[in-house]
Amino acid sequence: MNYRAIFAIVRKDLKVASQNKGVMVPIIVLTVVFFVLLPWLTRLLPLVENMAGDSLNDIEKLLTRMPGGLQQDFSGLSLTQAMTVYVLKYMLAPMFLMIPILVASVIAADSFAGEKERKTLEALLYTPTTNRELFVAKLLSGWLAAIAVAWVGFVLYIVVANAAAWSQLHRIFFPNAMWLVLILWAVPAIAGLGVGAMVLASSRAQGFQDANQLGGIVILPLVALFYLQVAGVMYFNVIVAILMGLVIWLLTGLSIWLGSRIFQRNRLLAA
Amino acid sequence: MNTSVITINQLTRYFKETVAVDNLSLEVHAGEIFGFLGHNGAGKTTTVRLLNGVIDPTSGSMCVLGLDPQIDGPALRARTGVLTETPSMDERLTAWDNLSIFADLYGVPRADMKVRIHELLTEFDLADRANEKVGGYSKGMKQRLALARALLHKPELLFLDEATSGLDPVSAHHVNGLIERMARREGCTVFMCTHNLVEAQRLCDRVAILEHGQLVALGTPTELTRQYVRRLDVEVEMADEQIPIALGVLRSLPQFVLGEPAKPNGALVVTINKHESIPDVLAALVQNHIRVYRMAPQEANLEQVYFTLHEEREGV
Secondary structure, three states: OOHHHHHHHHHHHHHHHHOOHHHHHHHHHHHHHHHHHHHHHHHHHHHHHHHHOOHHHHHHHHHHOOOHHHHHHHOOOOHHHHHHHHHHHHHOHHHHHHHHHHHHHHHHHHHHHHHHHOOOHHHHHOOOOOHHHHHHHHHHHHHHHHHHHHHHHHHHHHHHHHHHHHHHHOOOOOOOHHHHHHHHHHHHHHHHHHHHHHHHHHHHOOOHHHHHHHHHHHHHHHHHHHHHHHOOOOOOOHHHHHHHHHHHHHHHHHHHHHHHHHOOHHHHHHO | OOOEEEEEEEEEEEEOOEEEEEEEEEEEEOOOEEEEEEOOOOOHHHHHHHHOOOOOOOEEEEEEOOEOOOOOHHHHHOOEEEEOOOOOOOOOOEHHHHHHHHHHHOOOOHHHHHHHHHHHHHHOOOHHHOOOEHHHOOHHHHHHHHHHHHHOOOOOEEEEEOOOOOOOHHHHHHHHHHHHHHHHOOOOEEEEEEOOHHHHHHHOOEEEEEEOOEEEEEEOHHHHHHHHOOOEEEEEEEOHHHHHHHHHHHHHOOOEOOOOOEOHHHOEEEEEOOHHHHHHHHHHHHHOOOOEEEEEEOOOOHHHHHHHHHHHHHOO
């Protein structure tokens, strides 16, 4: 593998994507909303407690229905404190996973479909890079960017979550083991799935917007996870995070394998 | 004996039911500027893609710089440079970024990279705008930058797909000068796809004419004009008031080829059947008391070859 060529393409794709408002605006907005705004809003939970009245009983019920491991997290906490821990540690976890998948897919859409749309792909195909090097480089662009945003965002989330909960808990409570599994195991997998899905979507798409819309479907399972957790059907813990990561890695492998069959010079220009 | 840089044998490429390249066989020799002529959709770009191993043929074989493009594509592409029909530059990047990324892709030694890029930007008169985004460049500037990119790694074989298309005359002249210098001084073989016949006539050592994917003519421009042009334009200068009489005389001659005579710059241009008929035409005019000041046969050119072949094939 020619790593110099691979990183030249990654550098090019990231530079080009960083100049594209269609790529950068959603990334910046989502990063601010998920990593700063939502965790900071938990500061409002004491106000909700004062206003909620009877509906507090429902929240209490939800918290008591949680598995034993999670119950330990809430032991000795007031309802507001428990709600703060629940929201910041568990409820926002599936939403957090949306960030890498969105970043990966939006950059991959720009890198695969956008390149076709801008007619810059042909010059790349005439270089000495092999099909595999080109494909790996294109995957890496979206994947590395997604992981970088997620990891930087995670650091930001640690700071904001602990700061937002400080008035309630008076201690640093975040992150826990489950979040470390999510960040180190599930996030790389889900970023890979975002890129893999976009490779497949780009083969059918006419351009960046088209690919983005087609590839957006991969976010639906995460929305479902969020609702399952809010409804009390399932909860994120270390085992769930590991298993979920495993399933996503398998799906990622499958989508990348399928994508590698499509991403052949012969096919790209023969259309 | 000429060393063959490209050898193509019965090369055919289909796109579904459509044949883009049809049983093409030819050779390109080292150091020559080889013109590949044809109308849009004749199969020129497909041939360039095939020769660089970017797409596979349906049948037939090729050998380029001693390599099989299907098997040794990456090694081959490291030795060829391609200027695509559209400049295909990343418009959100600067000229410098565009070139430095491709220098990495072509494996230009890191130690030489800056010097090489600067050298090319200066050569193509882009050095003072090297740090501007390419999106703000004119079409001519983009085309020059694309040519600079194709030359970054000093290719042995340069493919040019409509290199001067859309360029103003000054830029086109500059690019043509560079192409000529690449071939004549630096020994680079140039495979030039064009439908600019005047340019091909001036630059190319040999040309191939392609129609609907098939090779219809191959040779030097002189060979082709001798072989295919069966009519000759002759410029005849005479007094203006004698032109109507002269036209009457000319139209009655068997050597006169159908078509209305043109009259650019005051001289009458008539089309006759062959070079050997000039004395007969002159004699006929003089016998009819036409005072001929000058009679000059015009050089046959590739344009005439091209249209003769096109008319023959289309049955015009």
